[in-house]
Amino acid sequence: MDVLSAMAVFVRVVDLKSFSLAASELGISSSSVSKQISHLEQHVGARLLQRTTRRLSVTEVGAAYHEKCQAILADVDEAENLVSQLQGKPRGLLRINCNMTFGQLLLSKAIPEFMAAYPDVQLEVALDDSDVELLKEGFDLALRIAHPKLPDSSLIARQIASIPLFLCATPSYLAQHGHPQTPEDLRQHNCLVFMLASNTNLWTLTNAEGSQTVQVSGDLKANNSLLVLQAALAHRGVANLASFVIERYVEEGRLELLLPEFQAEQLSLYAIYPDRKYSPPKVSLFIEFFQGWLENNLQQKLHCQSRS
Amino acid sequence: MDVLSAMAVFVRVVDLKSFSLAASELGISSSSVSKQISHLEQHVGARLLQRTTRRLSVTEVGAAYHEKCQAILADVDEAENLVSQLQGKPRGLLRINCNMTFGQLLLSKAIPEFMAAYPDVQLEVALDDSDVELLKEGFDLALRIAHPKLPDSSLIARQIASIPLFLCATPSYLAQHGHPQTPEDLRQHNCLVFMLASNTNLWTLTNAEGSQTVQVSGDLKANNSLLVLQAALAHRGVANLASFVIERYVEEGRLELLLPEFQAEQLSLYAIYPDRKYSPPKVSLFIEFFQGWLENNLQQKLHCQSRS
DNA sequence: CAATATTAATTCCATAAAGATAATAATCAT
DNA sequence: ATGATTATTATCTTTATGGAATTAATATTG
Numbered sequence: 001m002d003v004l005s006a007m008a009v010f011v012r013v014v015d016l017k018s019f020s021l022a023a024s025e026l027g028i029s030s031s032s033v034s035k036q037i038s039h040l041e042q043h044v045g046a047r048l049l050q051r052t053t054r055r056l057s058v059t060e061v062g063a064a065y066h067e068k069c070q071a072i073l074a075d076v077d078e079a080e081n082l083v084s085q086l087q088g089k090p091r092g093l094l095r096i097n098c099n100m101t102f103g104q105l106l107l108s109k110a111i112p113e114f115m116a117a118y119p120d121v122q123l124e125v126a127l128d129d130s131d132v133e134l135l136k137e138g139f140d141l142a143l144r145i146a147h148p149k150l151p152d153s154s155l156i157a158r159q160i161a162s163i164p165l166f167l168c169a170t171p172s173y174l175a176q177h178g179h180p181q182t183p184e185d186l187r188q189h190n191c192l193v194f195m196l197a198s199n200t201n202l203w204t205l206t207n208a209e210g211s212q213t214v215q216v217s218g219d220l221k222a223n224n225s226l227l228v229l230q231a232a233l234a235h236r237g238v239a240n241l242a243s244f245v246i247e248r249y250v251e252e253g254r255l256e257l258l259l260p261e262f263q264a265e266q267l268s269l270y271a272i273y274p275d276r277k278y279s280p281p282k283v284s285l286f287i288e289f290f291q292g293w294l295e296n297n298l299q300q301k302l303h304c305q306s307r308s
Numbered sequence: 309m310d311v312l313s314a315m316a317v318f319v320r321v322v323d324l325k326s327f328s329l330a331a332s333e334l335g336i337s338s339s340s341v342s343k344q345i346s347h348l349e350q351h352v353g354a355r356l357l358q359r360t361t362r363r364l365s366v367t368e369v370g371a372a373y374h375e376k377c378q379a380i381l382a383d384v385d386e387a388e389n390l391v392s393q394l395q396g397k398p399r400g401l402l403r404i405n406c407n408m409t410f411g412q413l414l415l416s417k418a419i420p421e422f423m424a425a426y427p428d429v430q431l432e433v434a435l436d437d438s439d440v441e442l443l444k445e446g447f448d449l450a451l452r453i454a455h456p457k458l459p460d461s462s463l464i465a466r467q468i469a470s471i472p473l474f475l476c477a478t479p480s481y482l483a484q485h486g487h488p489q490t491p492e493d494l495r496q497h498n499c500l501v502f503m504l505a506s507n508t509n510l511w512t513l514t515n516a517e518g519s520q521t522v523q524v525s526g527d528l529k530a531n532n533s534l535l536v537l538q539a540a541l542a543h544r545g546v547a548n549l550a551s552f553v554i555e556r557y558v559e560e561g562r563l564e565l566l567l568p569e570f571q572a573e574q575l576s577l578y579a580i581y582p583d584r585k586y587s588p589p590k591v592s593l594f595i596e597f598f599q600g601w602l603e604n605n606l607q608q609k610l611h612c613q614s615r616s
Numbered sequence: 617c618a619a620t621a622t623t624a625a626t627t628c629c630a631t632a633a634a635g636a637t638a639a640t641a642a643t644c645a646t
Numbered sequence: 647a648t649g650a651t652t653a654t655t656a657t658c659t660t661t662a663t664g665g666a667a668t669t670a671a672t673a674t675t676g
Contacts, residue, residue: 001662002310003384019625029664034626036662044388046395053624054671061394068387072380076311079376080352086369087354309634328652337636342653361652362643 004076006040007069009033010048014066017056081278090282091120098143101225102269103127105244107143110293114286121282129223140283142272143290145242154275160291161269161298163242167203167258168250173235180238180258183214190237191216194228203240205262240264244298269294312384314348315377317341318356322374325364389586398590401430406451409533410577411435413552415451418601422594429590437531448591450580451598453550462583468599469577469606471550475511475566476558481543488546488566491522498545499524502536511548513570548572552606577602 012022013033023030041048048062058066084091098107104127111123126139145163167186180186183205193201193216204213218238220231225245232239232246233254239246249255271287273279320330321341331338349356356370366374392399406415412435419431434447453471475494488494491513501509501524512521526546528539533553540547540554541562547554557563579595581587 002312004310004312020623030625031627031665032663038626044391045397045399046391051625052671053626053669054673056624061391064394065387065391068383068390072383072387075376075380075383079373079380082376083352083354083369083373086372089353091353326652338653339637339655340635342655343635346654359653360643361641361654362645364652 001036001039001043003040003043004073006036006043008073009036010040011066011069011073013037013049013056014058014062019051019056078276078278081276081280084280084282085278088281089120090118090280090285092280092282093122093124094141094282094286095124095126095139096141096143096286097126097128097139099145100127100129101245102143102145102242104226106294106298107290109297110290113293114289117289118282118285121285140273140280141286144270144272145267146270155272156275157270157272158287159268160271160287161294163244163267163269163298165240165242165264165267166246166250167205167238167240167262167264168246168255169232169238169258170235170254171256173232173237174256174258176235183212183259183262186214186216186238189216189218191218192228192231192237192239193218193221194225194239194241195221195223204265205259206264207262242267309344309347309351311348311351312381314344314351316381317344318348319374319377319381321345321357321364322366322370327359327364386584386586389584389588392588392590393586396589397428398426398588398593399428400588400590401432402449402590402594403432403434403447404449404451404594405434405436405447407453408435408437409553410451410453410550412534414602414606415598417605418598421601422597425597426590426593429593448581448588449594452578452580453575454578463580464583465578465580466595467576468579468595469602471552471575471577471606473548473550473572473575474554474558475513475546475548475570475572476554476563477540477546477566478543478562479564481540481545482564482566484543491520491567491570494522494524494546497524497526499526500536500539500545500547501526501529502533502547502549503529503531512573513567514572515570550575 009022009026009028009032012026013019016022016025019033019037020030023033026033037049044061044065046061046065047059048065050057050059050062096107103125107125111125114121115123131144144157167180169189177189178185180189183203186203191203201215201217202213203216204211216238220228220236222228222231225241228239229241229245229249231237232241233249238258246255250257271290273283273287317330317334317336317340320334321327324330324333327341327345328338331341334341345357352369352373354369354373355367356373358365358367358370404415411433415433415435419433422429423431452465475488477497485497486493488497491511494511499511509523509525510521511524512519524546528536528544530536530539533549536547537549537553537557539545540549541557546566554563558565579598581591581595
């Protein structure tokens, strides 16, 4: 019997308090879960889980064993990371979690290049705006726009890019409501607010003379920049969006950049990853790669255009 | 693939520097060893052993992984011991190592009773007078007569019985050479020396007035008490043997106890076992059992007879 | 409060993977 | 080069896996 995989199954069952949930999460059948737990119980010679078809409880020995198993599985992981690191060659499954829109627009373009360059690394990407518990969920790497809260001290957050925001609106909207000439003018406009961090109603603009913060208002707040974008494209108002979101629309002339002499805020992109003793090369490799990729692909065209 | 058992195989291969030795020691086929190592290498994504059919060397990553594996296997063991201990029920394989003669004469009699009382414990007994490295060899418990040297601080030695030695010789020998009346008289006798510890030529005898040590000599020294016994039974001289060795011959009248008012040395029987965080109940169970058994079966008859 | 519905673990059976034995290939000593 | 020894491969047997049917326990509902 494969004790180690049975341990992994057992740990997952205890965490989720369900055979079937653990099964589907682990991608195996529930019958396999059932059998593996049974075998594990036989192996250690004690009942680990008290179960009826309806309720699941962990026995005293089960709880103690669960702790041990977690430690053992972590050690096994560490051993494999150690080998990876000594070996140097990036390899294995890299599980990435990324913000929704950023993932759709940018990460999605970088991934094929990465795959081509490193065929021995398998990718599994989840796009998700909620602050999942990254380690618990088994991600190797999370890409997060805006300052991450790191309740877990075993995580490292490293800023790998700055993402400039740009004020924009459609020519049609501007024709109707006028071009803002100063930041103060924004108060008179319908501002479409992208809620990413807190204080999203405050837009800060900087030029050579200093920066000023304007409290804006409008009839849309959304936590997804594509929603804000669509509203802007539909002539609903002024949006403050990341370069990579509006790029192609600015190029097409469907959106016009406002107050080009001002620099809007910059969002930061953070790579968040476990602070492990031996971190597998695939993680740092991807971070290096992506950082390089972003430098080449992120803040090129709009910058020129806006500052020209 | 069963990573854990593959790790165990790998560790054994590295220790023994041979696939085939590891196979025979682990009781599996060498093809299985070969496959498991290959799979493990695939799994971690690195070559662990550099091997030709003729020579075997451990790669750098292999050496590092080997260390990790040892720790992991120890932890798995500890986890199972923990379960055993919480569970309380003695169970599993108990591997005992014991001195040759003691094992043949006493342990051999205790074992069937133990087996009957605790059917869930499987026994594997090795009789061996050499000071094997107990932990390395995978024994749970060693029974050793005489003071053990414990180079390994992770071992506990617990005295579980005193084994009285008795001076004896055949009536025929005594008729020819006379009965010794004082310890000093032993110098005139051919003393058959059982070499167990050092200084085996010195016999210490104690009575109400104190103890005296006599340097004896003779034409036989042996490291096995049955050899000494046979020599004594063949009228070759005076022996100083453990009660359990000579018991039946004294009863039969083939051996006669000498200087009955004196107490000869006592050997100590030690139980030696790993000082583990969670020691499995089977070990302490056996020690308790055997200690009790020895109290009932060891120093009964001869004591009465000798002191009467 | 009882009968039923529902959900979750287990068992049964067909298939896939892993293990053992025996034969093969490979390497170093003589 | 040959032989002795050791790892690998081939074939067969045993064991594990996944899906359907079963069993069991609580929630629901009349």
